[in-house]
Amino acid sequence: MIRKLLDWAVANPLLVMLATIGLTIGGAYAFTHVNIEAYPDPTPPIIDVVAQYPGASAGQVERQVTIPLEVALAGMPGLDTTRSQSLFGLAQIRNQFTYETDYWVARQEVLNRLASMKLPEGVEASISPASPIGEVLRFTLENPIDPATGKPVYTLNDLQAVEDFLVERELRRVPGVAGVSGIGGSVKRYEIQPDPDRLRHYGVTLKHLEDVLEQANANGSGDNLVQGEQTNVVRSLGLFGMGHDPQQLVLGIKDPVEAAKVLRAEEAKRCLELRQVVVSTINNIPVRVDQLVDGGPMLNADGTARVDDETLVAHGVVVGSKTRLGLASISTPATSPDGKPLLNAEGKPIWEDEEDVVQGIVLLYKGEKSLPALKGVLAKIDNLHESGKLLPGVRIVPYYDRTTLIDRTTVTVHENLLVGMALVTAILLMFLGNVRAAVIAAINIPLALLFAFGVLYARGKSANLLSIGAVDFGIIVDSTVIIVESIYRRLSHGEDAHLPLNQRIANAAGSVQRSLVFATGVMVCALLPLFTMTGPEGQIFGPMADTYAFALFGALMLSILVSPVLCMLFLRNVKAKPDSRFVRTIEGFYRTQLRGLLAVRWFVLTGFVVAVFFTGLVAAHMGREFMPELEEGGLLVRGTFPVNVSFDEVVGRAKQFRKLIQTFPEIRVIPTTVGRPNDGMDTGGYYLLQANLPLRAQDEWPVDPQRGRIRTKAELIDDISHCLGENFPGIPWDFSQIIRDNVLEALSGVKGENSIKIYGPDLDTLETTGMAVRDALNNVPGVANASVYRNQGQSNLEFPVDRQKCARWNVSAADVQAVIQSAVGGKAVTEMIEGEKTFDVTIRWPERLRADEQALLNIPVPVGNSTRPDMRLAMAETPFSGASVGLSPTGTVMDLPSATGSRFNAAPLSVEVPTRRLSDLVTPRNEKDEPDEHGSFVRPGASTIYREQGERFIAIKFEVRGRDLASGVADARTKVEPLIRAPYRAEWSGEFQQMEAAEQRLAHMFCLSMILIGIMLYLAFRSFLDAGVVLANVVAMGIGGVWALKFAGLYFNISAAVGFISILGVAVMNGLLMVSAYNGLRSKGVGLKESVLEGTGKLVRPILMTALAAMLGLLPAALSTAMGSECQKPLAVVVVGGMISTILCLNLVPVLYSFYGKRTPPAGAGEMGH
Known part of the structure; x- marks a missing residue:
């Protein structure tokens, strides 16, 4: 052929x-x-399901949301592992499928299962768009500054609405974009803050107020009305604000300050409209919302709302926001109008701090191409700026995008390619x-x-x-x-x-x-x-x-x-x-030295055995890791505070964190986040502080005064860690990179490079055992930043409903729970429709009535046997006077006010709804479900409940620094194993788990490869001795690879293993050609020594030529320290070292052949030489 x-x-x-x-x-x-990616996606298909359950504790989320979802999703085709997290208000279920499963098939299967799910009212499960390496761009919305006040023009509600209803929708139109996850900002809602005394005074219950507001906000249809040749659609318009979008009114305004005033005025109009809603009537006298809310009717003489002139926010009916789940801030170096950095008197950069910003993260679907999607996203952002769709003065400002990483790594690879090809060409020229x-x-x-x-x-x-x-x-x-x-x-x-x-x-x-x-x-x-x-x-x-x-x-x-x-x-x-003088010189020198080595062949054989022995010792004690850390050009720093810390406390610590990081000139931008995104796409609580710090290009790093040189990235991490440790004592800090962190979390379910998972049923026992394991890990040399992802520690203010007390007052448990919900978190009763935007209209008690435990215990709860004053009574009445008598709320006959309200026939407003205080309907109970002797309603509770394959677990994450991963984990195991007692068990997860699994799989395939090569060699030579000599050549090349790793200070990892695989074929071919040449000469009757010398001499040129070509082709990659060289460096070092040991191969094979070559070679055993 x-x-x-x-x-x-x-x-x-x-x-x-x-x-x-x-x-x-x-x-x-x-x-x-062709599309270029910096790094491939190492994760299998992973489908995350997210369900938000506002106000629910971790335990309640686990029972009512997480476990039902786990049961419903179990048994899907191709499903490998299910992990979940249950925390305050959020459940996340991560479904990891096998690598053979198609991502879109898995996604559709999850959607099919979710369609038949029944979850608590108000809880909807959705698929998260996030993928481990799908995060390609981060941006903030720039809020213009009012020159008169120096304050931001727009509210966070405004900016959040722009992101949720404009930016996200526009960016999702870009092919490949799965979604935009936002953190920071606030989600607007209109809050009606009733005064419980006014509600009681006017005989209105919360339930009645909710029903009225819901019914007052709707449009209706009257079908068609034919008028001659024209047909009109008959509609009744009853939406608050008529459904108009205030932001559309300001798009033509150039001045952001004027635009903001229009927005505030429109919000004030809607608040006034809410105030004017009639809730009930007393003898045809309307009772409006503004008579029931905190502060009462806030009207001027002309009937307009009386408001605070500065904030345009009225009392009682206000524009508020949902409970914030996270906050984003950013610090950027100040620049002059021409783009040059501004420096202070000490020559250091001046930083501009934005304490509260709206941040967006653009996410791609799994398998989508980064560069085309990024180009589309950036083009869409430019279009939004040019089209005027954004609020006046608002701009989308990216501070991180994947293009930088791809460009830097591509430059490194191209340089290595060009230099490698030039060196290979030079070698070919020298030998030919x-x-x-x-x-x-x-x-x-x-x-x-x-x-x-x-x-x-x-x-x-x-x-x-x-x-x-x-x-x-x-x-x-x-x-x-x-x-x-x-x-x-x-x-x-x-x-x-x-x-x-x-x-x-x-x-x-x-x-x-x-x-x-x-x-x-x-x-x-x-x-x-x-x-x-x-x-x-x-x-x-x-x-x-x-x-x-x-x-x-x-x-x-x-x-x-x-x-x-x-x-x-x-x-x-x-x-x-x-042949050229160069080739003749090499051949002559080689023949001379080979002749001498053949004379002392036993000494050569002994030296080879000794070399194999010591190489084996080095290999046995060589450190092992899964993969070298791929440089991404950034630094992810994560601080974990106590789980019950307040939001404001961590926000203050984040500001301090940014001030400290500003002292490190290698950092380009300092964005920080506290908490989690509003959409629940990432888990975490107020205790979580994260900073994804983009680094400057290394050629821009200044000289460190203490070292007198540019510090390495490892030294930068050590310095930052030391600085944070001094200023935040007791707070564990993790250092990673955004892609690496996402990938490791996706594979193990834990944020961190490595972790120990302890499985068991009881949260308290898991917590105790986890703390003991953490302390043991901190005593292992080389193990750093060990900390526990706690499942306990979140204190709960629990009000157990006393059913006997409720029965006494004719109150249901649902009534008590509804009052608590409205009082603290607020209950959405309808929606304010503003164009394409929708915002909740919520009933929530004024802050003064929910400030602490005692205030909550004083919340009034309506009791049964009440009659609303607007109920129509079956009694005689006249159009002028109304009912002369009626039933009071207590069941007694009393006079009611007349329609005119004259002082002659009007009665006092004694129509109050009977109420009790919350404290009359609840009883504090302890962990044994017995009445608490101290009368305390504060109880310890779960912060986050982790589950895997239906079992609870607690995770202890750790890092290994200054030593290899394998030995660090081996020492840690000896400390940890005695602490785990049945029925609890431990599993080592993260990078170490992946390393062990990969090494086992590679070992099996390597053995199979060697068996196949051995069979091929036997078929070529019909001799086990010849095949054995060729395989000895493989060992000789392996010696060079091992020592190359040793001298380069690298650990054995999967990249190095691929390097050994790469030189395997070259080693076999070199040995094959030499033995075949010897056999060919021997079959012609040439003596053994002459065959060895002649055969090897002819092959010096092709063997050295191919070996040096292979070595120099990867030499630039072996020596490179630029961004993008980390992963291929161990591979290149092994290849270079293995090719250098070719010199040993040229002597080893002829010496080994000389011990048995006197026999007559099998027929055809010399046909492979050329």
């Missing part, structure tokens, strides 16, 4: 060259248009001694890569820094080197000079076809572990395996079709001549 392709190629050079030009053009187009032959061999490198890019583009796949930068050119070009070297050697030595040139070239290329096929087969078997990787490592290195496969196939076809044609075109004038 190969010979036929060779003959066709040399017979049709024009077609081959046209096809090559087409490949170049198509590959170049694919190279410039002919510029044209070297160029012919080297040109296949870019052509093979263009072929690989073309296939990636055609398949719609993305490239990344691993799939591009970790491919070894020496390995790719190996097939080309075999053919070109054979052709050039025969032409330069004058072989077959009597034949036509095309026939000579076809014969020269055809003579190595068996070697070529076998070499490719060996390379495929060697790379089998890479092609069959699964789990996270498979996702990371899968694109690299694809690129390798496409590039190897492309290089093979190019070497068969294109290289012979190029040789025919450009080597036609090559005349017979000896």
Whole structure:
């Protein structure tokens, strides 16, 4: 087959060259248009379900939301693991599927299950748009400043409405964008704050007030009315504000201050409209909302609302906001109008602080391409600015986007590629001694890569820094080197000079076809572990395996079709001549030293055994990790405060945090968040302070005065950690990167690099055990920042309903709970529709009536047996006087006010609704459900309840610094295991768990690969001895890889393992060619020593050429320290070290062969040499 392709190629050079030009053009187009990602997504399909249950405790959320959702979602096809978190007002269920499951199929299955779910009233479960690496852009909404007051023009309600109802909706129209998660700001709502004394005085209950407000806010339809030739739709309009959007009224206003005044005036109108709603009547005298709210009727003489002139907010009916779940702030360096940074007297940057901003996070669907989506998002943002849809003066200001990361890593990879190709070309030139032959061999490198890019583009796949930068050119070009070297050697030595040139070239290329096929087969078997990787490592290195496969196939076809044609075109004038002086010198030196080594072969064998022994010791004690940390150009800092800390306290600490971070000039922007997003897409409470700190480019980092040089990132982290530790004693701080943190949390369910999960039923026991484990971890050398994700510690103010007391006063438990809900959190009774926006209209007690426990205990609760004064009584009445007598709320007959309210027939307003205080209907109880002897309603409760596969667990996260991960966890295990007692159990999670699983999978596939290679070697030689000598060559190359890692100060990880896999094929081929050459000479009757010397001497050039090409192809990656080089560096170091040990291979194989080579080789055992 190969010979036929060779003959066709040399017979049709024009077609081959046209096809090559087409490949170049198509590959170049694919190279410039293929999507580039910084790092591949290592996670399987993960579908997060989020359900918000406002006001519910963690325990209530677990019982009523989380567990039902877990049960409903269990048993889905492909579901691997279900994890959940239940915390105040929020349930998150993370469904992790197997890698083989299609993401969209899994998503649809989750949607199908949710459709049949029945959850508590007001609770809806939805799918989170977040994915572990889907966060591509963060922005804030810039609030213009009023020059007169120096304060922001718009309220946080205004900006939040812009983000929720405009920015998010517009950005979701960009292909690939799953959603926008916002944190900070406040969600507007209209609050009606009733006065309980006024409600009682006018005989109005909360339930009646709720019903009236709901009924007063609606439009109606009267069908069609035909009038002659025209048909009109009959409608009644009763919506508050007529449904108009106030923000649409200000879009044409240029001055933000004037626009804000219009917005405040429109809000005041709606508040006035709410005040005028009639709740009931007393003898045809309307009782309006403003007579029932705190402060009473706030009217001027002309009937307009009396308001605070500065804030335009009235009492009793106000524009408020929902309970805030989080707050975002940002500090940015101040700049002059021309963009230059402003410095203070000490020459340090001046920072501008925005204490309360609205922040948005743009999220992509899993598998979507970052760069096209980002371009679309940025274009949409520009369009929003230009179209005038935003409020006057408001701008969307991105402070983080993935483009920076992709651009920086792409530059690093391109530099390594270009330098590597140049070095490989130089090596080929040195050994071939002919510029044209070297160029012919080297040109296949870019052509093979263009072929690989073309296939990636055609398949719609993305490239990344691993799939591009970790491919070894020496390995790719190996097939080309075999053919070109054979052709050039025969032409330069004058072989077959009597034949036509095309026939000579076809014969020269055809003579190595068996070697070529076998070499490719060996390379495929060697790379089998890479092609069959699964789990996270498979996702990371899968694109690299694809690129390798496409590039190897492309290089093979190019070497068969294109290289012979190029040789025919450009080597036609090559005349017979000896090898270059450089090659002759190397061959001569090698023959001399090999002759000496053969004389002391036992000493050489002993040295090899000793080298293997010490290398084994080094390898056994070498540190292990899963993957080197991929540099993202940023720093994620997370501080965890006590779980029952107040919101305002952490907000103050966040301000202090930003002031401290401003002293580190390497930080570009300082955004902080407290709490969690309003949409519940991320879990956490007020205790969580996070900062995603973008770093400046390293060439912009200043010299650290204390060190006299630019500090490394690790030193920067140590300095920040020390600074925070001094200023926030007792607060644990975590340091990571945003993508890495999201990925590790997605895989393990815990925020942190590594964690221990302790499973068990009782939260108190879990908490106690977790604290003990944390203390043990803090005593392990190299283990840092160990802390517990507590499931207890959130104090609850609980009011147990006393059913006997309720029965005495004819009150239901639901009535008590409804009053508490309205009093504290507020109860939404209808919606204020403003164009496309909707805001809750909520009933909530004034703040003075819910300020503390005693105020809540004094909340009035209406009791039974009351008659509302507006109820129609079955008694005689006249249109003028109304009913003369009626029933009082207590059941006694009394006079009611007349319609005119004259002092002659009007009675006092003794129509009050009978009420009791909340304290009359509740009884404090302790943990044993017995009356509390101290009368306290404060009880300890759960903060966050973690579950996995239906079991509760507590997580203790930790980091390993200054030592390798494997040894750190091994020491930690000895300390932790005695603390875990049945029925509780522990599981090590995070990066360590992934490392162990990946190493086990790789070990199995490596063994299979070696077995297949052993079978191929036996089929080639029909000798176990020959096969064993070739495999010994693998060991020799492994020695170089191990010591290279040792001297580079790197740990063994999956990237290094891929490096060992990459050199496996080269080691086998080198040994195979040498043993085959010896056997070929021995089968011709040449003596053993002469066969070894002659056979090795002929192979010095091709072996050293391929080895040095493979080594120098990745040398730039091995030496690089730029952003994007971290993941491929261990791989490159192993390859470089393994290729350096080729010198050992050139001596080891002939020495080993000399011990048994006197026997007659099996038939055909010498046909693989060329």
